[in-house]
Amino acid sequence: MAPMADAFSAASIADPMIPRVARVVKRRREIADVVTLEIEGGAFDFAPGQFNMLTAFGVGEAAISVSGDPANSARLVHTIRAVGAVSRALTELHVGEPIGLRGPFGRGWPMQEAEGSDVIVVAGGLGLAPLRPALYRLFAEREKYGRILLLFGARSPADILFRDELEAWRGRLDIEVVATVDHARGDWRGNVGVVTTLLSRAQFSASNALAMLCGPEIMMRFVANALLERGVAQERVYLSxxxxxxxxxxxxxxxxxxxxxxxxxxxxxxxxxxxxxxAKKEI
Ligand SMILES: Cc1cc2nc3c(=O)[nH]c(=O)nc-3n(C[C@H](O)[C@H](O)[C@H](O)COP(=O)(O)OP(=O)(O)OC[C@H]3O[C@@H](n4cnc5c(N)ncnc54)[C@H](O)[C@@H]3O)c2cc1C
Ligand code: FES
Structure with a gap:
C-alpha cells in the first residue's frame, strides 16, 4: 500500500479540494502572536502574492499567503497570525508534525509589469508577509527595475515583522527602506506616524511607478489615494x-x-x- 503522503499527493492532482500532506521543518516566532512555519514535502512552485489553503488536521483550513522566496521551491514558508481556531492551531504546530496544503492559488503581484518602473512597496503589519516573495524577486532581479522603495508601518516597535531582514535590507545601497510605527515610547528613535506620512517624502517617478500594497483595507485605501494624488495611475496601484x-x-x-x-x-x-x-462596508 502507498504511504499516506503519496496517496494524498496523487489524489490532489485529481481533486483540488484534497490537501497534500507536508511536514513542518522549521518554526520561528516572529512577534507575540505571529509564527513562521517552513514546510517540506514536494516541489512548491508559486508566484509572489499567491496563497495556499493550510490545514491543521482535526481543526480546519485557512488561506495563508506564501511569505518565502520563490527561488526556493523545495521549501514553503508561511507567516501566520493566531486570530481564531485554525490560525491558532497552525501557529502551534511543531517541527516534524504534518500539515495539509492545497494550492498555490490566485493571481499574485504584477512582477513583469513592474519591470522598467520605480516600484513602491507599502506594507502594513502582517501585510509584509505576502509582499516578501515579491521583494525577494525584486532584489534577485534588481537590474530590471528602477528605484525600489519599501515603506513599512507597524502599530508599535514590538509589532515590527521580519525586523532582522528589514535592517539588512535597509543597509543596501540600491533600495530605500523606511519604517514607521503608529505609537512608541522609550527607546524607539525611528519615525512615528501612519505609513501614509512616509509617502509624502518618498522620491519616485510618478509617471513611471508601480505600487504594491498589502495591509489593513483602510491603510491600503489611504495609501492608494495618496499615490493617485502624487500622479500614479490607478491601474498601476495593486493591492492584495x-x-x-x-x-x-x-x-x-x-x-x-x-x-x-x-x-x-x-x-x-x-x-x-x-x-x-x-470603501463600501457592506461588501
Ligand atoms: C488570500 C488570503 C491570504 C491570507 N494570508 C494570510 C497570511 O499570510 N497570514 C495570516 O495570518 N493570515 C492570512 N490570511 C487570513 C487568514 O486566512 C485568516 O486569519 C484565517 O482564515 C482565520 O481563520 P481562523 O479560523 O483562525 O479564525 P476565525 O475564527 O475564522 O476568525 C477570527 C477572526 O478573524 C476574522 N477573519 C477570518 N478570516 C479573515 C480574513 N480572511 N480576512 C479578515 N478577517 C478574517 C474573523 O472575522 C474573526 O474576527 C489570508 C487570507 C486570505 C483570504
Ligand atoms: S473561496 Fe470559494 S469561491 Fe472563493
Whole structure:
C-alpha cells in the first residue's frame, strides 16, 4: 500500500479540494502572536502574492499567503497570525508534525509589469508577509527595475515583522527602506506616524511607478489615494485583498467581493478594479 503522503499527493492532482500532506521543518516566532512555519514535502512552485489553503488536521483550513522566496521551491514558508481556531492551531504546530496544503492559488503581484518602473512597496503589519516573495524577486532581479522603495508601518516597535531582514535590507545601497510605527515610547528613535506620512517624502517617478500594497483595507485605501494624488495611475496601484475562504477555487462564492471572487480573480487586484467597492462596508 502507498504511504499516506503519496496517496494524498496523487489524489490532489485529481481533486483540488484534497490537501497534500507536508511536514513542518522549521518554526520561528516572529512577534507575540505571529509564527513562521517552513514546510517540506514536494516541489512548491508559486508566484509572489499567491496563497495556499493550510490545514491543521482535526481543526480546519485557512488561506495563508506564501511569505518565502520563490527561488526556493523545495521549501514553503508561511507567516501566520493566531486570530481564531485554525490560525491558532497552525501557529502551534511543531517541527516534524504534518500539515495539509492545497494550492498555490490566485493571481499574485504584477512582477513583469513592474519591470522598467520605480516600484513602491507599502506594507502594513502582517501585510509584509505576502509582499516578501515579491521583494525577494525584486532584489534577485534588481537590474530590471528602477528605484525600489519599501515603506513599512507597524502599530508599535514590538509589532515590527521580519525586523532582522528589514535592517539588512535597509543597509543596501540600491533600495530605500523606511519604517514607521503608529505609537512608541522609550527607546524607539525611528519615525512615528501612519505609513501614509512616509509617502509624502518618498522620491519616485510618478509617471513611471508601480505600487504594491498589502495591509489593513483602510491603510491600503489611504495609501492608494495618496499615490493617485502624487500622479500614479490607478491601474498601476495593486493591492492584495482578504476575505473568508472555503474552496479557494471559485466554486463556493464565500470570497465574493462585488462582482469578483478574491480567490480566483485575486487576491491581488489593480486599484482601478476595486476603487468603487473598497470603501463600501457592506461588501
Ligand atoms: C488570500 C488570503 C491570504 C491570507 N494570508 C494570510 C497570511 O499570510 N497570514 C495570516 O495570518 N493570515 C492570512 N490570511 C487570513 C487568514 O486566512 C485568516 O486569519 C484565517 O482564515 C482565520 O481563520 P481562523 O479560523 O483562525 O479564525 P476565525 O475564527 O475564522 O476568525 C477570527 C477572526 O478573524 C476574522 N477573519 C477570518 N478570516 C479573515 C480574513 N480572511 N480576512 C479578515 N478577517 C478574517 C474573523 O472575522 C474573526 O474576527 C489570508 C487570507 C486570505 C483570504
Ligand atoms: S473561496 Fe470559494 S469561491 Fe472563493
Amino acid at each position: 485583498m482578504e476575505r473568508n475562504m472555503k474552496c479557494a477555487i471559485g466554486w463556493c462564492g464565500h470570497c465574493q467581493f462585488g462582482p469578483v471572487f478574491i480567490c480566483r480573480d485575486g487576491p491581488v487586484f489593480p486599484y482601478s478594479q476595486l476603487r468603487g467597492l473598497i
